[in-house]
Amino acid sequence: MDFPVETVIPQKTLFRPGALTALIPECLEFGPRGILVHGPSLEKNGQKDLLSKTVPSDASVRYFRRKSGEPELSEIGDLIRAGREFKADWIAGIGGGSVLDLAKAAAGLFNAKEKPVYYQEGGELKEPGIPFIAVPTTAGSGSEATVNAVIINPEKKAKLSIRDKTFMARKVILDPDLLRKAPPAVLRFSAMDALVQAYESFISKNATWFSETFALKAVELLAHHLPPGLESRAEEHLSSLLLGSYFSGIAFNASRLGVIHGIAHPLGALYHEPHGLICSVCLPASIKINRRVMGRKYDVMTYVVKKDFLEKTEELLSLLKIESPFRGKPLIEKEKIIAETLRSGSTAANPKPITREDVEFILEEIFK
Ligand SMILES: [Fe+2]
Incomplete structure (x- = not known):
């Protein structure tokens, strides 16, 4: 049978209306501390309040609201720094392709010795990162099921991928209700x-x-x-x-x-x-x-x-x-x-x- 020599897919996928409420409990299986990367719509749509109610008292979740537009290399560095300071066990992204790609790259390069640009230029990643959990709010980039993140390199004025097989989302939450308010x-x-x-x-x-x-x-x-x-x-x-x-x-x-x-x-x-x-x-x-x-x-x-x-x-x-x-x-x-x-x-x-x-x-x- 015709099958790829090597392929990776997410370990666990939840697909149901309202599945967003399972996000935090699913993430906490990777550890009690985590960062949730999101765009401006999370607050506007009342989803941030909903999520906050699902965080138990012995866990700690920090929100990282990203600016609009497509992610640049420096933003990965900012997110990794925030995550290391916080001692994050995992990074989740809830949003469109830009949010997911940023969260994915930061989780994947969380323990990397070199700067993100090194890996964008094809450098080998030797230090595995921390778990990445993906919640798409559009349909979509498909970023929740891929091992690459498209990131802007402003110096080269180029959009280039950073990819590694360890970047694959460990868990994917597919909640069709999240698409209802997408512009x-x-x-x-x-x-x-x-x-x-x-x-x-x-x-x-x-x-x-x-x-x-x-x-x-x-x-x-x-x-x-x-x-x-x-x-x-x-x-x-x-x-x-x-x-x-x-x-x-x-x-x-x-x-x-x-x-x-x-x-x-x-x-x-x-x-x-x-x-x-x-x-x-x-x-x-x-x-x-x-x-x-x-x-x-x-x-x-x-x-x-x-x-x-x-x-x-x-x-x-x-x-x-x-x-x-x-x-x-x-x-x-x-x-x-x-x-x-x-x-x-x-x-x-x-x-x-x-x-x-x-x-x-x-x-x-x-x-x-
Ligand atoms: Fe595309």
Whole structure:
């Protein structure tokens, strides 16, 4: 059977409405002291109060509220320092991909001898960190099921991964109720990101039966539940979006991604547009580039989404009112974008070997 040579998945996953109340008791199995990394919405939505009520008197939980935007290297250092001072036994992240990636990187590098930039540049991690627990509040980056964290390196003006197999979340809490208050734009872009990830994983040249199975289910769930889920926020749809995102993470963690994620990182670092938005608008161009090499996989996608796959993605973009944020803008640092895309590990997993002309084609499509 076609199975990855090595793969890691979360040890324990809780999936039910209201599962958030189990977060602290689950974390405390790793020790009585921990840090909970979150964004501004935790207080706004009343979830911080709810969580505080679940902390017993013999335990101690400190909250680390991160600034908005995508995490930078220095923020990992700040969080590790706060955690060491507090003598944290674990770090949990509750939020979108940025919060989860920051919490994951800090937990993973908690005992590291070198600075985070060393590991971003490919240095080997020799000291295992402390347990990371993930609670996604969007659907999603899939970060709760992957071993990498995307972090901005401001000096290089680049978004780069830090990855290690020990980074995998020990526990994942999937609570569809948390998606109910996600702002529409966040849910729209992040769920499309998950769909793109599942698509890229499904056609990746590293795909196996294992990754394809999760990727295909993710495409099915996301393509069918994204538009109605955004409007109604009904539990059935939110559960499907949350699972679709989780499955996309399991899939691409095992197979890597493709050219969309290769180009999305330099574009994101230069133009500061949301990652999910960038990935969404690159999707039709990627399908056009890969269609021939997709072979029967194109037909499988069409079968799963119940419409010609390219037409379905264009319909989704139109239904969700997603338009290219680059249209009419000047293309800056074209050579840097092309060089980084061609160097990217995501691009290396694309089934069609990507050329300079392919990258130029995507840029033309999204800037025209
Ligand atoms: Fe992504």
